Amino acid sequence: MFTGLSAFPLTPTDESGIDELAFVRLISRLAAAGVDSIGALGSTGGYAYLSREQRAWAARAAVEAAGITPVIVGIGALRTRQVLDLAADAHAAGAAGVLLAPMTYQPLNDDEVFGLYEAVTAELTIPLVVYDNPGTTHVAFSDELHGRIAALPNVGSIKIPGLTATAARARIAALRAVIPPHVTIGVSGDWLAIGGLLGGADAWYSVLGGLFPETAMSITRAAQAGDSTAAVAASDQLEPLWALFRRHGSLRVMSAAAETLGLAASPNLPLPLLGLDPVARTELNATLRELGLGN
Template identity: 85%
Template structure:
């Protein structure tokens, strides 16, 4: 579950609620494609914009749509009490694991971050993925903090930010030196993921995989085999990566899902807005150029 490709789909949402039918369709596509796990309610899943009830319903829908594919459910929230409630809901829904970012408003000390994970893992019956996402949470994990948290019960994996290919082997080796052997290391930052996998990461926690699982799987499987062709396969997707960097991957995947006819519009919770028309046309052209404009 914590190796290979973990695909993170969009949660189609408007001001009336979640389009559960479309969401289940997205999840079912991933399971049919053979991804190793499905990450529901991650950043691409818009977890921070949803109520507890909406997140519980989404977790149940994800497990239903995934069949036998393991589902990792995001449980991040500002207050520890809310995280505990969301963890309970995810486990009741049948989640195989949970994903926790230290969501903040006030800056957190290392002891506060550790205390969050210590409290939550003590109550879990499923493994937890530590979500290291400083660009969003403004929490910077030192290797020492990662080591302290990874030694807690029920820690299964660490999701780290993307790493430049030249830096990946040393970065991953340094992190491995401070975490238990059973804790896997997964990378995000899709345009950097091939380099991370070739540099020794165990998993790719992928936005691309949430809508284009075949393309992401092709990169992941080649990289897992140590084949440098994975880097070239990733580089081929640069028109898409450029849009990710410019607009954020969530907005790009939202528009792409619309262009494929998998979701309706609007599908992002306000105040998030869709891509502007010019960028949407650029995305449409990129999908056509890359052979991603048609459903497989």
């Protein structure tokens, strides 16, 4: 399950709640496209802004809409008790796995991070993805900490930030030296994902894939087949979109793209998050047309 393309869609949300029809439509599109798994309620899915009840509904709806496609549900929260409750909700919904980022307000030390994963994995009966994303969580995982956590029961994968191909080979080799062989390594940071895939990563945990699954799959399948030339060319072609991701954040860009494609209403981000400004939106729409990703 923790290999290939894992697509992470939006959870279209405004101040009245989740746009349930839009969310189910997004999940159904991914399943129909044949992605390897779906990451519901990831960072792109806005999990941190939703109540437990909203997240439980989204988990159930995602599993139902995904059919036979495995669904990985984000369970990050500030307190361990909340994470345990969310894990139970994900399990009850039929999720194939869970994704856990160590959310913080007060900075966490290594023992506190380990204690979170120890408590959660002790109660899980489905596999867990360790979400290593210091840019969002401000938690830096050392290799020693990764090794301790990966040895816990039910840990199935580690999601690491994107890296260049050269850096990814060294990083992945270092991680594989300290984690059990059954734990896979996946990359995020879409504009650098090709480096991770060609550097030995097992999976791409993809924001792009959540809205443009065929495009993301073409890159993933080329990398899996060992066709580095085709994989790099397909990723490089998307540089205008990657530039927008870097400038405005992938969540805001995908939010606006979903509106352009008629897949989500406006607004679809929870306040205080705002969508793209008119200038950036015009640039995005031109980019989508140029890349053949628009209507």
